[in-house]
Amino acid sequence: MKAVVFEEHGGPDVLQYTDIPEPEPKPFEVLIEVKAAGANFNDIWARRGMPGMKVIFPHVAGSDVSGVVRAVGSDVSGTGFGSAKVEVGDEVVVHPGLSCRTCEMCTSGQEFFCRQFLIWGFQTGPNDGGHSEYVTMPAANVLPKPANLTHEEAASMPLVLETAWRMLVTRARVQAGENVLIWGGVGGLGVMAIQICRLFGANPIPVVGGAEKVARAHEVGASDVIDRKTEDVPARIREITKKVGVDIVFEHSGQDTWPTSIAALRWGGRLVVCGASTGYEAMTDLRFLWNKQQNLLGSHLSSKAELAAALRAVEAGHIKPVIDHVFPLAEVPKAQTLMEDLKVQGKLVYVP
Numbered sequence: 001m002k003a004v005v006f007e008e009h010g011g012p013d014v015l016q017y018t019d020i021p022e023p024e025p026k027p028f029e030v031l032i033e034v035k036a037a038g039a040n041f042n043d044i045w046a047r048r049g050m051p052g053m054k055v056i057f058p059h060v061a062g063s064d065v066s067g068v069v070r071a072v073g074s075d076v077s078g079t080g081f082g083s084a085k086v087e088v089g090d091e092v093v094v095h096p097g098l099s100c101r102t103c104e105m106c107t108s109g110q111e112f113f114c115r116q117f118l119i120w121g122f123q124t125g126p127n128d129g130g131h132s133e134y135v136t137m138p139a140a141n142v143l144p145k146p147a148n149l150t151h152e153e154a155a156s157m158p159l160v161l162e163t164a165w166r167m168l169v170t171r172a173r174v175q176a177g178e179n180v181l182i183w184g185g186v187g188g189l190g191v192m193a194i195q196i197c198r199l200f201g202a203n204p205i206p207v208v209g210g211a212e213k214v215a216r217a218h219e220v221g222a223s224d225v226i227d228r229k230t231e232d233v234p235a236r237i238r239e240i241t242k243k244v245g246v247d248i249v250f251e252h253s254g255q256d257t258w259p260t261s262i263a264a265l266r267w268g269g270r271l272v273v274c275g276a277s278t279g280y281e282a283m284t285d286l287r288f289l290w291n292k293q294q295n296l297l298g299s300h301l302s303s304k305a306e307l308a309a310a311l312r313a314v315e316a317g318h319i320k321p322v323i324d325h326v327f328p329l330a331e332v333p334k335a336q337t338l339m340e341d342l343k344v345q346g347k348l349v350y351v352p
């Protein structure tokens with residue numbers, strides 16, 4: 001079968017569209033024919049290499065797929081798929097958080113604290129990710145594809161959807177009427193964050209770069225949009241919030257935006273962070289932290305239950321996929337270059 005494989009760290013030129021053996025499901029797994037796979041920044045982090053994180057070679061990246069179950073392992077019980085049993089022919093998406101499912105953390109609904117927790121397609125391998133024609137996945141990690149979405153649409157959502165959902169709903173506990181500053185406002189995470197804020201009655205304030213992205217942010221549902229290329233971001237935040245500051249900051253940029261994020265928070269505000277794409281050595285002015293009694297919250301992916309809740313909001317039409325472009329699987333290198341140049345609005349999707 002075809003897959004996009006790399007055997008060393010480097011630029012997009014290390015990616016090879018090539019043949020690898022088709023995987024066989026273990027007793028607790030299902031075999032999925034991939035109809036569409038999503039692109040995420042962790043595909044690029046794995047390719048470039050990250051200090052302190054082992055990437056297993058040969059590596060197939062990709063943490064989001066939508067597809068059809070083609071085989072079911074002998075030990076698969078009914079508990080992985082709502083109340084029904086996963087069966088051959090089912091259309092599914094996957095929750096990419098792999099964990100032991102039996103430890104104290106897993107059984108208390110905190111699977112991301114499991115000592116065996118791994119993000120599928122990022123930390124797993126060899127040759128075990130979504131940029132491929134077939135994948136195997138524990139039955140406990142598959143969920144029904146929302147019936148109102150195509151495979152391309154469904155593959156664009158789970159990782160960013162569940163990450164943004166946990167950040168805003170579970171960790172920051174977003175409330176109606178609150179102002180939420182969203183960095184990377186029309187990126188994959190940003191377009192989910194805007195829609196989750198709207199669903200909960202909050203006011204999303206995405207920060208974007210350029211007039212085209214301002215227009216897209218309005219389309220996705222934001223009224224107050226800040227263009228960092230032409231506007232003074234702190235001044236616009238003061239104006240929009242009537243000098244109060246924002247209730248929540250949605251952070252995944254890190255070093256470059258962190259000082260602005262801290263300064264933008266209102267007294268008692270919450271800053272929630274799930275990544276640091278511009279660098280992780282950020283400066284925090286501790287005077288803000290204690291005087292204003294700010295709350296700094298870390299967040300990492302979500303539980304399967306949080307993804308299931310978010311997918312119900314998708315199926316009800318409250319949250320919609322935002323796809324920039326669909327590429328043939330062979331064009332992963334071209335797509336990753338667009339992502340690295342920040343030329344993408346919403347998500348890119350690959351079709352085998």
Ligand SMILES: [Zn+2]
Pocket residue numbers: 099100101102103104105106107111114115116
């Ligand atoms: Zn566990």
